[in-house]
Structures are given as C-alpha cells and as structure tokens.
Amino acid sequence: MKYVKASTILPEELLIEIQKYVQGETIYIPKQKCTYQKWGSLSGGRKKIDQRNASIKNGFYNGKSINQLAQDYFLSTETIKKIVYSKK
Numbered sequence: 001m002k003y004v005k006a007s008t009i010l011p012e013e014l015l016i017e018i019q020k021y022v023q024g025e026t027i028y029i030p031k032q033k034c035t036y037q038k039w040g041s042l043s044g045g046r047k048k049i050d051q052r053n054a055s056i057k058n059g060f061y062n063g064k065s066i067n068q069l070a071q072d073y074f075l076s077t078e079t080i081k082k083i084v085y086s087k088k
Helices: 012-019 045-061 066-073 077-085
Strands: none
Touching: 045 066, 045 077, 066 077
8 A cells, every 4th residue: 555645636626625524644545346356366376276275175076085185285184174165
C-alpha cells in the first residue's frame, strides 16, 4: 500500500467534501469488490497447490496411506486428511 497526497489526485470539490469528515489523518480507501483477485491468481501459487492436492488425492485413491502421503509431501497427517476428504 502506498500513500498518495489527496490534493494531487482528487478534484478540489471532493477534497473539500472529505475534509468535512476527516482532516490531517491517513485514511484507507479499499478497492471495489469487483477488482479483487483470489490469492495466488497472479503468482500461480494457487495453481501449484491445486495440482499438489490433486496428486495427493490421486495417491490416496491408488492405495497410499495417509502417513505415507504426509511423509512424501512434508505435510501433517491432519492436512492430508483435509485434502483427501474434501469434496473439491
């Protein structure tokens, strides 16, 4: 998050209106909901985790134990259970 001087980007009328509510303070203006992106969508992190989880499920359905999968993927048995038993 970067800070920008309001007088450089806002019209004077809007700045005067905002000053009725707050002066000399830092305020945060959130993005609109429609501009949000899901975690990992830009970096590809989400895709990698989804692929890993599919591989874990595949291993489980092909006979690997939960303990073996936990060791193979360096995850806890509880995490493996959540992945294997999730409906997604």
